[in-house]
Structure formats: C-alpha cells, structure tokens
Amino acid sequence: MALSLRQVRYFIAVAENGSVTGAAQQLSVSQSTVTEAIKGLEDDLGVQLIERQARGVALSYKGQQFLRHAHRILAEVSDAQSALRDQEAPLAGSLHIGVTTLVAGYCLSDLLARFRRVFPAVQVSAVEDTRDYLEHLLLNGEIDVAVIIVSNLRDNVALETETLQTSSYHLWLPSGHRLLRSGPVSLTEMAEEALIVLSVDEVEEVTGRYWRQAGVRPKVAFRTRSVEAVRSLVATGAGIAVLPDLAYRPWSLEGDRIEARPIKETLPELTVGVAWRKGLPLAPVAETFIDLAVTQRRR
Known part of the structure; x- marks a missing residue:
C-alpha cells in the first residue's frame, strides 16, 4: 500500500x-x-x-x-x-478533568488520546456530569479543568475559558423525507413532524427556547439522552431532530442514511471550550493540557 x-x-x-x-x-x-x-x-x-x-x-x-x-x-x-524536538524531562503528575455528556462522546476522546501519547507519564482521570456540577467542582478546586459547553456558563466571572469548537444546529431527516428540498426549513414546518429530542447538555434548553419564541409547539415523540438512539430513530423515519453539527454523522449504526438541512431561524451556535478557575494557579500538567487543546483547535 x-x-x-x-x-x-x-x-x-x-x-x-x-x-x-x-x-x-x-x-x-x-x-x-x-x-x-x-x-x-x-x-x-x-x-x-x-x-x-x-x-x-x-x-x-x-x-x-x-x-x-x-x-x-x-x-x-x-x-x-x-516528541523528537522535546529534550526536556517528561511531564509527570496527575490531571483531573470534568466533561459533559455530549462533549465526552464527540470531542474528548481524540484530545485525551493525543495528550496521553505526548505525555504518557501523566495520570489522567475524568468525571462526566452536568455543566452546573462541573462548574461547582472547578470552583472548589476538585478538578483541574473541564471540557464543556461554554455557550451559557453560569459563572463567567469566576472561570477562564478557551473556545475549542463551535457548532451550528441543523435539522436531521431520514432519506426521502418531504422536507428534503433546497432552502432552509422553518420551525413552523418542523412542528408538523414528530420530533426526537436529545435531552443532554444544553441542547433541549436551547432548541426549546426557540420553539417558544416562534410561537409553535413541536410534537415531541421521544426524548432520549443517547445520540445514537436519535440517529437510529431519525434514520428509520420515527421523527426528525434538531441537533448541533458536532454530533452529525450521515449514517446510523444500522447503516441507514441521515440527511442534514439548514434551519431558517437563526439558532445560537453551540460552543465547546476548556474551562478552569480564574485566579487559581494552574499546575504544569493542567496548563499543558490547555495549550495542547488550543493547539488542536487551530490545526
């Protein structure tokens, strides 16, 4: 080859x-x-x-x-x-990371894999929980950094952040759906269809707010915390979904096709970032992790 x-x-x-x-x-x-x-x-x-x-x-x-x-x-x-350019003593110590559910599934694995390859002597542990609780852990010094949705942080004054990825929302549809046409699809048009809702991180909160602002009530057919469940349900025609691009894959686990279309209304982008406590001296391992995460963003 x-x-x-x-x-x-x-x-x-x-x-x-x-x-x-x-x-x-x-x-x-x-x-x-x-x-x-x-x-x-x-x-x-x-x-x-x-x-x-x-x-x-x-x-x-x-x-x-x-x-x-x-x-x-x-x-x-x-x-x-x-690694070949680095002639200094290898970085060692421990790193405690917090991560939210959606981020854990679609953003963290590659970042952690790269960090472990470059710094194998560092002991890494991670905890998955809600954004609010991870903010609490950061402020209490119980974790070093958190890789989370930073679009609507509660403690902006107390936390420092670096953006790693932004993701727009799109409409997910099964192949052959009537809304698969040129041009964006409105929330009013979507409200006529069964809706599959992902209830993790801020996805349901953000999309729900815009349904209310549009004055329409969606026909929620299923709520789940599993993106793969959403993917399978959409692909088999059980409903449509409004989700951020970071979770989009054009195939379900069963091999069925999923299409994505733009939304007529402007929904705010979902922003993934790394956060740490403001004013708290960072350990070298935490500082290095943040530097590597930002570097990966800029690749």
Whole structure:
C-alpha cells in the first residue's frame, strides 16, 4: 500500500470543504491534483471514500470511518515530531478533568488520546456530569479543568475559558423525507413532524427556547439522552431532530442514511471550550493540557 500523508491531508480537506474545488483552494493546488490524490487513496484502500453529487461531494459510509483514522494519522505524526524536538524531562503528575455528556462522546476522546501519547507519564482521570456540577467542582478546586459547553456558563466571572469548537444546529431527516428540498426549513414546518429530542447538555434548553419564541409547539415523540438512539430513530423515519453539527454523522449504526438541512431561524451556535478557575494557579500538567487543546483547535 502506497498511502501517503499528502493523500490523507487532501482527503481531510475535501471532507471539511464538501467539495474538491474548496479543498484545492484551501491547499493552493489544482483540482486535478486533489482528484488524483483521492482516487489514489481509494485505490490503495480498496474502498470508495467520496460520493460525487450535483453540489460538491459527500463522504461514503467507509469515508466517514476513514476520516476519524485520517485525523489520528496526522495527529500521530505531529506528536512524533513534537516528541523528537522535546529534550526536556517528561511531564509527570496527575490531571483531573470534568466533561459533559455530549462533549465526552464527540470531542474528548481524540484530545485525551493525543495528550496521553505526548505525555504518557501523566495520570489522567475524568468525571462526566452536568455543566452546573462541573462548574461547582472547578470552583472548589476538585478538578483541574473541564471540557464543556461554554455557550451559557453560569459563572463567567469566576472561570477562564478557551473556545475549542463551535457548532451550528441543523435539522436531521431520514432519506426521502418531504422536507428534503433546497432552502432552509422553518420551525413552523418542523412542528408538523414528530420530533426526537436529545435531552443532554444544553441542547433541549436551547432548541426549546426557540420553539417558544416562534410561537409553535413541536410534537415531541421521544426524548432520549443517547445520540445514537436519535440517529437510529431519525434514520428509520420515527421523527426528525434538531441537533448541533458536532454530533452529525450521515449514517446510523444500522447503516441507514441521515440527511442534514439548514434551519431558517437563526439558532445560537453551540460552543465547546476548556474551562478552569480564574485566579487559581494552574499546575504544569493542567496548563499543558490547555495549550495542547488550543493547539488542536487551530490545526
């Protein structure tokens, strides 16, 4: 297999831009160069990664699986370069992290994996709980940092934060749904459909507030704390869902397709960040973790 880092970088660029044209512009190369790199990668792997569509491209099911590996490949290479450049004594100690449910499932694992690879001597422990309780733990000094939704922090004055990721809300629909048309979908149109609600972090709070402001009452068919349950229910036609992009995957665990469409009304972005207590001296391991998290955001 002749898989190259250049192919991996080009594949990630196509996935992030949703088009070969956008990837070529980002990489400052020709479209044909990107196309040839993706074709070579597909030949090397023996699977189709990209599905060509009328408007740009979309990742196939195998493409979605490989995207996660692609990010890890580049992270491993970067970490190896950093380790070889670092001649100081290895960082050691303990790091106590708090994390909310949605963040734990979609943002924390890659960050922790990278931190452990670069600093294997650090003992890391994590606790998952509600944002309010994690804020309490931070203020009491019971955890060092928290990776949480920072869009509506209760104690902005007492906590320092760094944004790691922002995520817009989209409408999730099963294939063949009547609302799969060009143009954004309004909350009024959505209110005619059965709604699947994810009741973790601030998702239900944010979306519920905007239903009320629009003066419409959705037909809630199911509430769950499981994103995978939402995915399966939507994919099989049990209802629609309004969720942030960070949780979006175009396939359910059963292999059924899920489509995402923009929402006509403007919902606030969901912001994931790292938080720590303001004015409290940070231990070197906590400071290093924050630096690594911010660096990963800027990649």
